[in-house]
Amino acid sequence: MKLTEAEWQIMNALWQKHPATARDIMDRLPAGVNWAYTTIKTMLTRLVEKQAVGEVKQGNTSVYEPRVSQQKARLSAFRSLLDQAFDGAVGPLVHFLAEEKQLTAKERAELKKILDREADGKGE
Amino acid sequence: MKLTEAEWQIMNALWQKHPATARDIMDRLPAGVNWAYTTIKTMLTRLVEKQAVGEVKQGNTSVYEPRVSQQKARLSAFRSLLDQAFDGAVGPLVHFLAEEKQLTAKERAELKKILDREADGKGE
DNA sequence: TGCGATCTTCGACATATGTAGTAGAATGGC
DNA sequence: GCCATTCTACTACATATGTCGAAGATCGCA
Numbered sequence: 001m002k003l004t005e006a007e008w009q010i011m012n013a014l015w016q017k018h019p020a021t022a023r024d025i026m027d028r029l030p031a032g033v034n035w036a037y038t039t040i041k042t043m044l045t046r047l048v049e050k051q052a053v054g055e056v057k058q059g060n061t062s063v064y065e066p067r068v069s070q071q072k073a074r075l076s077a078f079r080s081l082l083d084q085a086f087d088g089a090v091g092p093l094v095h096f097l098a099e100e101k102q103l104t105a106k107e108r109a110e111l112k113k114i115l116d117r118e119a120d121g122k123g124e
Numbered sequence: 125m126k127l128t129e130a131e132w133q134i135m136n137a138l139w140q141k142h143p144a145t146a147r148d149i150m151d152r153l154p155a156g157v158n159w160a161y162t163t164i165k166t167m168l169t170r171l172v173e174k175q176a177v178g179e180v181k182q183g184n185t186s187v188y189e190p191r192v193s194q195q196k197a198r199l200s201a202f203r204s205l206l207d208q209a210f211d212g213a214v215g216p217l218v219h220f221l222a223e224e225k226q227l228t229a230k231e232r233a234e235l236k237k238i239l240d241r242e243a244d245g246k247g248e
Numbered sequence: 249t250g251c252g253a254t255c256t257t258c259g260a261c262a263t264a265t266g267t268a269g270t271a272g273a274a275t276g277g278c
Numbered sequence: 279g280c281c282a283t284t285c286t287a288c289t290a291c292a293t294a295t296g297t298c299g300a301a302g303a304t305c306g307c308a
Contacts, residue, residue: 006296008208022255039297041256046295060255060304074220077209084132085201090221090231094238096198097214107218112239114222130266146285163267165286170265184274184285 001052001068001076008073009033010043014053015070019063125176125192125200132197133157134167138177139194143187 003011013028014020020028022040029035044064047053052073054065086092097103103111127135137152138144144152146164153159168188171177176197178189210216221227221235 004295005208036298038299074209075224077205078220081201081205084129085198090227091234091238094235096202098238100199103214107214108239111218111222112236114219128265160268162269
């Protein structure tokens with residue numbers, strides 16, 4: 001499930017609260033994204049075709065619902081980034097994060113904590 | 125500096141060793157990427173236009189050199205992912221990484237190892 | 249019940265992206 | 279010097295993406 005940039009905007013708004021109408025989504029788009037109503041409809045149509053979103057009519061109005069979870073979409077995007085820019089491995093990414101100082105001590109600690117929990121709680 | 129998927133392939137090959145000719149790059153592309161020579165040339169031309177790559181003629185042959193570092197390109201891609209899919213913050217990504225069962229035990233272990241090393245090696 | 253507000257469906261169009269063929273110039277070995 | 283090989287510069291073209299506008303179907307309220 002590969003989403004384009006514009007599609008991410010729509011999905012983000014939809015995940016926030018759903019089901020939602022095109023109008024709802026329009027109102028929830030970040031300030032600065034000032035798309036025409038029909039632009040949003042076009043995006044939704046394409047997302048429905050892609051099966052990323054479900055559509056049900058209520059009276060004359062379509063109501064939308066995500067069909068892919070945010071988690072799944074994130075995973076897909078994350079994997080793509082990894083494959084494309086980090087040799088497909090988490091290691092180079094973590095190194096990068098460390099060197100770029102993108103990770104604060106707090107975040108690092110949190111990540112470790114959660115990883116520890118993961119490790120014994122449910123190691124595979 | 126936003127690179128497309130195909131452009132990443134070229135850049136990855138170029139960063140590997142440079143300067144390099146189109147032919148060099150062609151040989152270094154991952155198996156499975158079997159582009160025609162002219163396809164690679166087209167990509168290179170576009171990358172030069174974008175100032176992502178420098179070009180110098182040697183005889184009748186162009187020799188290419190990256191103009192953006194891998195580090196910079198990675199940062200840009202990483203930022204894009206964050207903005208687009210993770211509310212623009214590292215926190216949600218860290219969470220995601222931790223929660224995601226899709227990460228193999230190996231990757232998790234590696235992550236932890238690096239985090240440990242980072243932790244005492246250089247406090248920030 | 250009539251009208252403005254709102255929806256929907258279609259079509260359109262520019263730019264971006266992926267992928268490559270052609271034609272002509274330069275090169276190098278014989 | 280000549281020819282096959284290899285380059286470069288152009289052009290081309292399909293599909294993807296970002297953005298709507300127009301026209302007609304509906305709804306809800308005065």
